[in-house]
Amino acid sequence: NCAALADDLVESELFGHERGAFTGAHRDKRGRMELCGEGTLLLDEVGCLSPRVQAKLLRVLETREFERVGGTRTLPFRGRVVSATNANLQEMVRNGAFRDDLFYRLNVVSIQLPPLRERREDIPLLAEHFVTRLTHELGKEIEGIGPGALKLLLDHDWPGNIRELENAVERAMITARGRQLSEEDFGF
Numbered sequence: 001n002c003a004a005l006a007d008d009l010v011e012s013e014l015f016g017h018e019r020g021a022f023t024g025a026h027r028d029k030r031g032r033m034e035l036c037g038e039g040t041l042l043l044d045e046v047g048c049l050s051p052r053v054q055a056k057l058l059r060v061l062e063t064r065e066f067e068r069v070g071g072t073r074t075l076p077f078r079g080r081v082v083s084a085t086n087a088n089l090q091e092m093v094r095n096g097a098f099r100d101d102l103f104y105r106l107n108v109v110s111i112q113l114p115p116l117r118e119r120r121e122d123i124p125l126l127a128e129h130f131v132t133r134l135t136h137e138l139g140k141e142i143e144g145i146g147p148g149a150l151k152l153l154l155d156h157d158w159p160g161n162i163r164e165l166e167n168a169v170e171r172a173m174i175t176a177r178g179r180q181l182s183e184e185d186f187g188f
Helices: 007-015 051-063 089-094 100-106 120-138 147-155 161-175
Strands: 040-044 065-067 074-076 080-084
Touching: 007 051, 051 065, 051 100, 089 100, 120 147, 120 161, 147 161
Parallel strands: 040 080
Antiparallel strands: 065 074
């Protein structure tokens, strides 16, 4: 998650670092590019990368190699990169906030996912998925979502999209008194 880390930490997280590269670098650390191997590296919220890290990422995508922070040895990058963002990268390119060359390098295949309110048919499947997953995580015996609660979920606009739905289901499961989630459990 590129938005969750400070700029200098993103660089170390992606490319790794050598011992002594900065204060606190007491040992060599392999970055995500190296750990990825021949797999897929997902860069979530790629629009939050600083111009400096954007330039370094572009170089990796073009040359298929990188150096760890503080390192001099060139390492191969054999994986593929998938990026995601809720930001409008095309607008960021127009405003100079995102490199156009990186945008075009990343934008090989673009998937535009409409907000949850525009694909209500996904709500029952997602809600049931969250119930199943959270049943195990929370150790609660919830058997599903009642018809009234499901109607409530379908009628909600979900401005926070899937994260809001997930949080609503989790909150309902934590406070639920029965074995099936009801309208009262959701409280909106």
